[in-house]
Amino acid sequence: MEHPPPPPPPPRRHVAVCAFPFGTHAAPLLHLVKHLATASPDTRFSFLNTATSNSALFTKSDPSSNIIPCNLNEEEGGSRNGNPFVRFIETAGVSFRRRMEVAEEEAGGVKISCVISDAFLWFCGEIVDEEKEKGNNLCSWIAVWTSNVASISAAFHTDVLRTKYGVVKQGIEGREDEVIDCVPGFSNIRVKDILDCVPGMLSETINSAFDQMTYKMALSLPKADGVVVNSFEKLSPTITNDLKSKMKLLCIGPFPSIFPPQIVTDKYECLPWLDKQKEKSVVYISFGTVATPPPHEFLALVEALEGGEFPFLWSMNDSNKGLLPLGFVDRVREDEAFGKIVEWAPQMKVLGHPSVGGFVTHCGWNSILESMVNGVPLICRPMLGDQKVNQRFIESVFGVGVGLEGGVFTKSGAIKALHRVLSSDQGKEMRRNVQVLRGLAEESTKQGGSSIENLNALIKLVQSA
Incomplete structure (x- = not known):
């Protein structure tokens, strides 16, 4: 009689990955996590995301994988707002916290020691801080920005830009073509180029759900143990060096080179x-x-x-x-x-x-x-x-x-x-x-290149958690 194989040993460590389910944010995050999971086979990565987004990302189950899709309970907290984005923002803080607790139970009680999140999910830093204050094991927050260093710099300098060019002081009418002179690396960038990147640029206060989320993210990033950006250091060196002086920036890109698709089909020839x-x-x-x-x-x-x-x-x-x-x-x-x-x-x-x-x-x-x-x-x-x-x-x-x-x-x-x-x-x-x-x-992506060195530093950060 054949005996079933013994259950796998419990993971040595447990990482919660918190995805932003809109646009094309979740897929690049998963590409990064797949590399981290390969480098750390004794680590469980619980991928917390909406059911809709997870079903698109995880098209088939892989019992050997140490990346486990975990669907959020999206009905917890918040209003019944008809806008799915606003509803997600209203409920995200509660639903991610509770899903982390369930993920620990599903991992056999192995506590989460590190949170990797889309940078938009700024409250993940608060979760880590709260657990540290309780003396719990959770000790690291790594934020992942899937776009370029320019957009994150624009958000980070929100207060400066709103004060100088936004309606806070005098309004931008007639100044749209002015070149920005108060942010390092923006010497060829005009005011009208950044209006969609700076929270509240066109309003007296920062009101919308998206703007509030972006602004809170910008304020929180300097507290992160690592801020991963999908870029390479020599692409925008002035902006990169400025951000490195303000936060623990890790340029790990281009993602398409470092994490290329493993299977490429060409069904339409x-x-x-x-x-x-x-x-x-x-x-x-x-x-x-x-x-x-x-x-x-x-x-x-x-x-x-x-x-x-x-x-x-x-x-x-x-x-x-x-x-x-x-x-x-x-x-x-x-x-x-x-x-x-x-x-x-x-x-x-x-x-x-x-x-x-x-x-x-x-x-x-x-x-x-x-x-x-x-x-x-x-x-x-x-x-x-x-x-x-x-x-x-x-x-x-x-x-x-x-x-x-x-x-x-x-x-x-x-x-x-x-x-x-x-x-x-x-x-x-x-x-x-x-x-x-x-x-x-x-x-940057060759052995010894800046992106590979930053990727190795990220792996060490995850493994030391």
């Missing part, structure tokens, strides 16, 4: 299609999953692609195809040389293909890094959050891309931007610049 195209001739288009341009801008981009005869690969959800002009999908399907529309593309592989000459993007930070490490210049259409300041760095600091005239797609503006990137001398200069940044990124 993007790569074979790209194999048939000329070198640096194709424009890749993707606006992410959170926000897309309005229908009239989709129409303008389509007219630019057709009028300028730019071959393209466009990754979009089926739900967004209704925004395209009537007959466009059929024309693309009938003329393979014209372009290709797919529901999903292996973005890193696509950007690394020699046929791709430009990337039309919403300026999400992970997409920017993926383009950067593959040496592809960008055409920017930011929509929300840190995307506007990201564009400004791309265009005016790094010199690796262009914005659109008026900030939105028009037929003539899109054609002009596509020509600049794909076929002009300025486009060649962008490609040279992005190759320099690509080299710096590669240098």
